[in-house]
Amino acid sequence: MTVKDLHIIPKVRDKHSFLYVEHASIDKEDMAIAIHNQMGMTPVPCANLALLMLGPGVSITHAAILTLADCGCLVAWVGENAVRFYASGVGTARSSIDLMKQAAAWSDLTERMRIVRQLYQMRFQESFGPDLTIEQLRGKEGARVRDAYFNLSRQYGVPMQGRNYDRNSWKTADPINRALSVANSCLYGVCHAAIVSAGYSPGLGFIHTGKNLSFVYDVADLYKMETAAPAAFKAVSQNVQPLEKGVRIACRDMFHETNLLKRIVEDIHTLFGKEEPFDSDASSEDEEASLSLWDPVTGICQAGVSYGLDKGNSNDCPDG
Numbered sequence: 634m635t636v637k638d639l640h641i642i643p644k645v646r647d648k649h650s651f652l653y654v655e656h657a658s659i660d661k662e663d664m665a666i667a668i669h670n671q672m673g674m675t676p677v678p679c680a681n682l683a684l685l686m687l688g689p690g691v692s693i694t695h696a697a698i699l700t701l702a703d704c705g706c707l708v709a710w711v712g713e714n715a716v717r718f719y720a721s722g723v724g725t726a727r728s729s730i731d732l733m734k735q736a737a738a739w740s741d742l743t744e745r746m747r748i749v750r751q752l753y754q755m756r757f758q759e760s761f762g763p764d765l766t767i768e769q770l771r772g773k774e775g776a777r778v779r780d781a782y783f784n785l786s787r788q789y790g791v792p793m794q795g796r797n798y799d800r801n802s803w804k805t806a807d808p809i810n811r812a813l814s815v816a817n818s819c820l821y822g823v824c825h826a827a828i829v830s831a832g833y834s835p836g837l838g839f840i841h842t843g844k845n846l847s848f849v850y851d852v853a854d855l856y857k858m859e860t861a862a863p864a865a866f867k868a869v870s871q872n873v874q875p876l877e878k879g880v881r882i883a884c885r886d887m888f889h890e891t892n893l894l895k896r897i898v899e900d901i902h903t904l905f906g907k908e909e910p911f912d913s914d915a916s917s918e919d920e921e922a923s924l925s926l927w928d929p930v931t932g933i934c935q936a937g938v939s940y941g942l943d944k945g946n947s948n949d950c951p952d953g
Contacts, residue, residue, distance in 0.1 A: 655688030661696035684826040789870040812865035
């Protein structure tokens with residue numbers, strides 16, 4: 634049975650952040666999913682989950698995917714320990730209004746520059762004068778990140794010689810670099826889930842560009858030094874084993890403590906000038922009911938023209 638009114642499903646800002654699964658089979662269990670592995674069967678109420686990350690060795694049924702989609706849980710297929718991203722499903726948004734706002738801002742040089750500067754200001758939590766160039770802002774950001782790593786290294790007693798690792802030789806990296814990579818991947822996944830659930834495109838980045846997750850990187854950088862990085866340093870300092878699992882658990886705790894999902898959605902809406910609270914349009918039983926048509930003269934107009942078969946409606950698009 635599919636969900637007819639998605640208002641009964643918690644909004645993304647109220648959900649748990651993510652769950653990573655590997656070497657298991659997943660099927661449907663009533664209006665939830667069930668994970669089967671060597672430990673037995675674990676039911677998961679996916680209506681309260683924002684992101685399900687599927688790692689290596691996972692098989693999932695069509696019915697389970699349908700249940701996850703009905704519950705507005707984003708599914709992402711990732712590499713071992715969630716450090717590589719391969720593909721994802723769709724979010725709950727049915728309206729493209731916010732996506733069109735994002736695309737309009739992205740394609741307008743003046744508006745794009747405004748958003749780039751605002752993103753940097755949100756990272757620093759301070760305003761910058763108009764005389765600062767993008768190159769200068771990037772330099773300030775680099776210094777901020779270096780200082781943050783230095784302070785975290787001193788706080789947790791974890792030595793760090795720099796951010797450096799080889800993706801093709803994962804086990805040769807030192808613990809803190811592995812931990813940071815896992816933590817960042819978890820943060821990217823949660824930001825990705827929030828972005829698509831709110832109706833925006835993960836690929837239309839403003840600072841980052843050229844990748845299908847460019848906007849995810851833009852948004853994640855707002856919270857990385859506050860959430861993912863401290864979680865990574867904490868896990869390494871406690872010598873948790875296995876390290877990658879410990880980092881994921883630390884990230885989940887940190888995301889919950891900082892109310893991250895709610896903040897992501899609110900910050901994105903603020904970025905594009907949307908003042909009303911986040912509310913997905915996913916509750917519409919008939920997606921065509923709110924569908925509009927584009928017209929070069931009138932702009933957006935109501936769908937459902939008469940095509941000359943009756944008197945029609947004065948709000949309909951011209952027959953042309």
